[in-house]
Amino acid sequence: MNAPNKSGWKPEMTLAEDGMHSGPATTTGNRALMLEEPLLFEIGRADVTGVDLPAVDANAPTRLGGLARSEAIGLVGLTEPETVRHYTRLSRQNYGIDLGFFPLGSCTMKHNPRLNEKVARLPGFADIHPLAPQNSVQGALEVVAQLGEWLCKLTGMPGVAMSPKAGAHGELCGILAIRAAHEARGDAREVVLVPESAHGTNPATAAFANYRVEDIPATPEGRVDVAALKARLGPDVAAVMITNPNTCGLFEKDFREIADAVHAAGGYVYCDGANFNAIVGKVRPGDLGVDAMHINLHKTFSTPHGGGGPGSGPVVFSEALAPFAPLPFVRQDAEGTFYLVEEENREERGPSFGRMTAFHGQMGMFTRALTYMLSHGADGLKQVAEDAVLNANYILRSMEDILHAPFAASGPCMHEALFGDKDFTGGLSTLDVAKGLIDEGYHPMTVYFPLVVHGAMLVEPTETESKAAIDQFITAFRAVVERALAGDEELKQAPYYAPRRRLDETQAARKPVLSWQKPDD
Numbered sequence: 001m002n003a004p005n006k007s008g009w010k011p012e013m014t015l016a017e018d019g020m021h022s023g024p025a026t027t028t029g030n031r032a033l034m035l036e037e038p039l040l041f042e043i044g045r046a047d048v049t050g051v052d053l054p055a056v057d058a059n060a061p062t063r064l065g066g067l068a069r070s071e072a073i074g075l076v077g078l079t080e081p082e083t084v085r086h087y088t089r090l091s092r093q094n095y096g097i098d099l100g101f102f103p104l105g106s107c108t109m110k111h112n113p114r115l116n117e118k119v120a121r122l123p124g125f126a127d128i129h130p131l132a133p134q135n136s137v138q139g140a141l142e143v144v145a146q147l148g149e150w151l152c153k154l155t156g157m158p159g160v161a162m163s164p165k166a167g168a169h170g171e172l173c174g175i176l177a178i179r180a181a182h183e184a185r186g187d188a189r190e191v192v193l194v195p196e197s198a199h200g201t202n203p204a205t206a207a208f209a210n211y212r213v214e215d216i217p218a219t220p221e222g223r224v225d226v227a228a229l230k231a232r233l234g235p236d237v238a239a240v241m242i243t244n245p246n247t248c249g250l251f252e253k254d255f256r257e258i259a260d261a262v263h264a265a266g267g268y269v270y271c272d273g274a275n276f277n278a279i280v281g282k283v284r285p286g287d288l289g290v291d292a293m294h295i296n297l298h299k300t301f302s303t304p305h306g307g308g309g310p311g312s313g314p315v316v317f318s319e320a321l322a323p324f325a326p327l328p329f330v331r332q333d334a335e336g337t338f339y340l341v342e343e344e345n346r347e348e349r350g351p352s353f354g355r356m357t358a359f360h361g362q363m364g365m366f367t368r369a370l371t372y373m374l375s376h377g378a379d380g381l382k383q384v385a386e387d388a389v390l391n392a393n394y395i396l397r398s399m400e401d402i403l404h405a406p407f408a409a410s411g412p413c414m415h416e417a418l419f420g421d422k423d424f425t426g427g428l429s430t431l432d433v434a435k436g437l438i439d440e441g442y443h444p445m446t447v448y449f450p451l452v453v454h455g456a457m458l459v460e461p462t463e464t465e466s467k468a469a470i471d472q473f474i475t476a477f478r479a480v481v482e483r484a485l486a487g488d489e490e491l492k493q494a495p496y497y498a499p500r501r502r503l504d505e506t507q508a509a510r511k512p513v514l515s516w517q518k519p520d521d
Contacts, residue, residue: 034499035089035092036499037086037089037090037093037499039516040076040078040086041076041516041518043076043078043082043086044076044077044078044082045076045077046072046074046075046076046077047077048077049077050077050078050079050080050082050083093499095443097109097110097111097112100441100442100443101442101443101461101465101469101470101472101473102443103442103443103444103445103446103459103460103461103473104443104445104446104458104460105247105249105416105417105418105445105446105449105457105458105459105460106199106247106274106275106416106446106449106458106460107274107299107446107460108274108275108277108296108299108300108415108460108462109305109460109462110277110299110302110462110463110464111302111462111464112302112303112304112368113302113371113372113375115371115375116302116303116367116368116369116371116372117368119367119368119371120364120367120368120371122367124139124140125139125140125143125363125364125367126364128140128363130358130359130360134338134339134340135337138337138338140363141330141338141339141340142338143363143366143367143370144162144330144360144361144363144366145330145332145338146370147162147314147366147369147370147373148160148162148314148330150370150373151295151314151316152316154280154281154284154381155284155285155286155290155293155295155316156284156285156286156287157285157286157290157293157316157317157318158286158317158318158319158322159316159317159318159319159321159322159323159325160314160315160316160317160325160329161173161314161315161317161325161326161329161356162314162329162330162360162361162366163314163326163328163355163356163357163359163360163361164294164312164313164314164315164356164357164361165310165311165312165313165357165361165362166296166298166310166311166312166313167201167272167273167274167294167296167299167311167313168201168204168205168313169294169313169356170273170294170295170296170313170314170315171201171202171205171241171270171272171294171313172205172208172209172356173292173294173313173315173325173326173356174270174291174292174293174294174315174317174321175192175205175206175209175211175239175241175270175292176209176326176353177292177315177317177321177324177325177326177353178238178239178268178270178291178292178321179209179211179238179353180324180351180352180353181268181320181321181324182238184324184351187266189235189236189237189238189266189267190211190212190236190238191211191212191213191214191236191237191238192206192211192212192213192214192237192238192239192240192241193213193214193215193216193229193232193233193237193239193240193241194206194213194214194215194216194240194241195215195216195217195218195224195241195242195243195246196215196216196217196218196450196451196452197218197222197243197246197247197248197450197451197452198241198242198243198247198272199243199247199272199274201272202241202243202272203241205241206239206241211238211239214232216228216229216232216240218248218452221250221407221409221410222246222248222250222406222407222410222418222452223246223248223250223252223253223254223410224242224246224252224254224258226254226257226258226261229258229261230261233261233262233265233267234265235265235266237262237265237266237267238267238268239262239267239268239269239270239291240258240262240267240268240269240270241270241271241272242255242258242269242270242271242272243271243272243274243275244271244272244275244279244285244288245275245278245279245414245415246275247275247449247450247458248407248418248450248452248453249392249396249407249413249414249415249416249417249418249458250407250410250411250413250414251278251279251414255288255289256288256289258289259288259289259290260289262289263289268291268292268320268321269289269290269291269292270290270291270292270293271285271288271290271292271293272293272294273285273293273294273295273296273300274294274296274299275414275415275416276293276295276296276299276300277299277300277384277385277388277415277462277463278385278388278389278414278415278416279385279414280300280381280382280384280385281378281381281382281383281384281385282382282385282386285316286316286318290318291317291318291320291321292315292316292317292318292321293315293316294313294314294315295313295314295315295316296311296312296313297311297312297313297314297362297365297366297368297369298310298311298312298365300384301368301369301372301373302368302369302372303364303365303368303369303372304368310362310364310365311362311365312361312362312365312366312369314361323351323352324351324352324353325352325353326352326353326354326355326356327341327342327343327352327354327355328340328341328342328355328360329341340360383463384463385415385463386463387463388414388415388460388461388462388463389412389413389414389415391461391462391463391465391470392413392414392415392416392417392459392460392461393412393413393417394461394467394470395417395459395461395470395473395474396408396413396417398474398478399417399419399474399477399478399481402478402481402482402485403419403420403423403457403481404419404420404421404422404423405417405418405419405420406418406419406420406422406453415460415462416458416459416460417458417459417460418450418453418456418457418458418459419453419456419457419458419459420453420454420455420456420457421433421454421455421457421484422454422455423485424455424484424485424487425484425485425486425487426486426487426488426489427487427492428483428484428487428488428491428492429455429484430447430448430455430456430457431447432484432491432492432494433457433480433481433484433491434447434457435491435494435495435502436480436483436484436491436494436495437476437477437480438494438495438497438498439494439495439496439497439498440476440479440480441476442473442476445457445458445459445460446458446459446460459477461473
């Protein structure tokens with residue numbers, strides 16, 4: 001049996017003690033309820049169907065012209081039980097937030113309250129269409145307006161665009177508003193400054209908007225080098241894109257000074273809001289001098305993301321940039337009726353840069369996010385940030401004695417704890433620790449990001465994990481790290497207990513096999 005670690009949690013039994021390292025082979029490849037699942041093409045046959053369909057007259061006229069299929073489609077036919085069982089078995093091999101702790105740093109994978117889901121499934125929200133008459137969807141428009149109002153209050157910003165569909169989409173929205181503002185005053189600036197530790201979408205967004213990207217170095221303490229940034233400011237700099245708290249898990253304490261310097265040089269400040277969960281209810285970015293910031297509703301306000309549903313990335317704007325925000329936006333007339341402004345009206349709004357999407361945003365995400373806000377209240381949202389920061393610091397201080405924590409001396413971290421692989425031996429790396437955690441039943445933390453730390457491991461517990469859950473993770477994390485420090489060769493072959501063993505991930509990315517080929521008999 002394992003002894004309790006410094007956090008106090010004690011696992012009941014290790015995998016080895018439970019006899020899972022060995023055992024008789026099974027004929028099917030199944031291991032009790034862990035079922036080996038073949039591909040659909042290996043289950044069904046292409047010459048049959050699982051349902052009865054009427055015969056088709058191959059000579060009957062169609063409206064397809066020369067686009068009619070001339071050969072069999074090649075899809076397999078399956079019965080309903082085969083189909084249901086296949087996807088149910090695959091779903092059991094997925095890891096999700098409803099199964100366990102999801103420590104992805106800088107991603108805020110928190111629990112999604114079921115109340116949010118219940119509200120999002122109400123027919124009045126779930127069954128509406130974006131082209132429905134506006135007088136028939138007043139409740140939905142009020143949700144969009146009310147959510148936007150709360151986002152403005154939480155950030156201290158006067159304007160908001162609700163239509164961007166995700167974080168990177170929101171970044172593009174903010175940068176296009178910045179470009180429109182510069183063009184409106186005849187100022188052709190070419191450069192966007194981005195810190196070394198930024199999310200990769202920051203420089204990509206700036207480049208996509210036809211800006212030249214230049215890096216700003218970090219200090220040894222993991223924050224933006226203010227002196228270097230000020231030295232680079234000039235008439236060619238359109239904006240600075242900064243994440244706060246940054247991806248080293250630290251609050252940029254000089255943010256106000258940076259913003260003042262950028263504004264004095266005629267530029268704008270874009271804040272990446274991916275880490276807003278650490279400061280929601282505690283800090284208003286508008287007070288720090290931010291001009292534009294996207295907010296990942298699917299992170300801070302607990303709506304599903306990744307494989308669980310679409311994201312949403314509304315953007316809040318300062319007074320200087322609000323006139324350039326995209327269409328559409330919601331207004332309320334004197335009689336209390338909500339309506340959408342979908343065509344540019346400079347008398348009402350100003351020189352908007354145009355439209356980001358065909359419609360108005362992610363309605364399902366809006367209802368979930370507003371439900372989360374209203375159910376938490378102002379005091380609850382403040383506690384969200386406080387508990388997220390507390391949990392991250394608990395992990396940082398529980399691991400720093402055995403795992404390199406490059407910025408532990410810079411003070412408390414914010415929502416995430418950052419580690420590196422500095423002391424690993426025997427050729428072991430961060431990747432091996434990540435694979436070892438899979439055997440322990442955890443999705444690995446974010447690895448090799450930010451790039452400013454060698455072998456980075458970025459852990460974000462969020463506020464929704466209990467102390468017991470975090471203690472269990474710390475015990476597993478410490479156990480795997482101790483193996484890496486000791487040069488345990490077996491760790492190089494992990495995971496042992498996943499449905500599939502370790503892949504050559506480089507080859508899989510560069511030469512993916514995207515279609516099934518029937519093997520030679």
